[in-house]
Amino acid sequence: MKAVHFGAGNIGRGFIGHMLSASDYEVCFVARNPKKIAMLQKRQEYPITLANAEQDTTIVNNVTAIHVGEQDRVAEEIASADLITTAVGVSALEDIAEPIAKGIYLRMKNNNSAPLHIIACENAIGGSTRLKKRVYPFLDEATREKAERYISFPNAAVDRIVPVQDHKDPLQVTVEPFYEWVVHRPAMLEGFKEIEGVHYVDSLEPYIERKMFTVNTGHCVAAYFGYLEGFKTIRQVMSHAPLRAKVRNVMEETGAMLIAKHGFNPQKHRKYIDTILERFANPNLTDQVTRVGRSPLRKLSPYDRLVRPAMQASEFGIEIPHLTSAMAAAMLFDHEQDEEAMKLQHMIREDGVSAFIRERMGIPDEHPVHQHAVARYEELKGRQESTILT
Known part of the structure; x- marks a missing residue:
């Protein structure tokens, strides 16, 4: 299974990327920081440390990254992905709408009918719905109609404290032990693979x-x-x-x-x-x-x-x-x-x-x-x- 995640910041790496990797997804981060992108491409792993007395550390693997400006490459990744997630901040959703739209267009052009879920993991009510409203204006009517059958934007609630931090290793991130990721089950398409640790609910x-x-x-x-x-x-x-x-x-x-x-x-x-x-x-x-x-x-x-x-x-x-x-x-x-x-x-x-x-x-x-x-x-x-x- 392959996931494309927009945002390689502390939340992206320390929370969403970690959970996706733990559920056996290969994770491709779409990011802006050239140094982090190069390190993720080279190492294909990074450490996360729990903010507890033991300072437990886990290695997150099966990861890579590409720059958000490489829109053709981003589109190719989305065209073959099983899941898209974001952790970029609500105000930045409009900045990633066009690259996502290009990926959807290519996916529909390639007749990829596998279900695709696009989940905005942001501190906002209806984050995925907001993202969809920004993505769809970039699509022609025929692509939108086709996408409605195979692509869904389930809303979600996410909770984990990941403060600003400074490590010798730029990829290392410290997170609190507590986390919660809740997804609206009725918006999930038939045949989806559950993410380990996610709570799927009927009323979000x-x-x-x-x-x-x-x-x-x-x-x-x-x-x-x-x-x-x-x-x-x-x-x-x-x-x-x-x-x-x-x-x-x-x-x-x-x-x-x-x-x-x-x-x-x-x-x-x-x-x-x-x-x-x-x-x-x-x-x-x-x-x-x-x-x-x-x-x-x-x-x-x-x-x-x-x-x-x-x-x-x-x-x-x-x-x-x-x-x-x-x-x-x-x-x-x-x-x-x-x-x-x-x-x-x-x-x-x-x-x-x-x-x-x-x-x-x-x-x-x-x-x-x-x-x-x-x-x-x-x-x-x-x-x-x-x-x-x-």
Whole structure:
């Protein structure tokens, strides 16, 4: 079996590539970094290390790589592949749409009727559906009609913390022991080969929202609260009892919404929150607050990890004082090396925080979440300015 995976970063190598190799797939990474591509081509293997006390190391083999710019070669790989996966970041899906389309065109031209699944393993709801919407405009109508019979884009939820790291071996990657990869089974075509370790489910939305609004929400909340207090790493934030309690409070508010919406067992969900907090506190992982908090405009967008659960909680009549405080903390994220953070601060300076919440976060002025977020922002900003003055 052959898999083509777009993205040879830490998630691509440390999570998706590892799992595919363990399921006896030959993995061809489609990447941009010439040094990593050359090393993967030469070695055809790389080590991953678990962030546990033993530092267990596994060798991932049967891998190679090609450059995303070599579109003819990429198309040939896709034309004969059994599976396509991505881990490039949601914003980069549009950059790989055309190479994927060329591969689909060649595959259909060659009359390859074997089922092909294209799974976007991104931190987003409906990532594969988004990718399909970007790929299909590059195909003519006849190819699209044919592809509909043999190609599917199942949505997925993925979860594994892989921080930025620096090793002597550029291919080595350290990952946390925990992982979860959930795929929407009804979108799988007949005759597919299950990937070892993947959980196939009939209804994906509960798993996606549980992950997005617990793990992703909690992680960025820890970063934004920690940033305001001057902490450098997530581990430091988790070691500070008052901040850890703040993060838990936010996760319990999103949890109340998830329980109300999806019918999760309250006791099991509390244990899930406990597990996530322990993952954040892993003493063998060092994750920078500025990395986890980066791209605040995206994280504050209407359908992402802060606004979306807040608005849904409001619909269920759930009070969210801690989540609105976290949203305010995100609006105060002013890391100078983060382009989005600087743009965010400029918007608020120019138009005011209320306009930002209305226009960029999509929350109307009269909505209680809007009003509470403004109040929390002014409160935190005042406290921040008072600290600076003293």
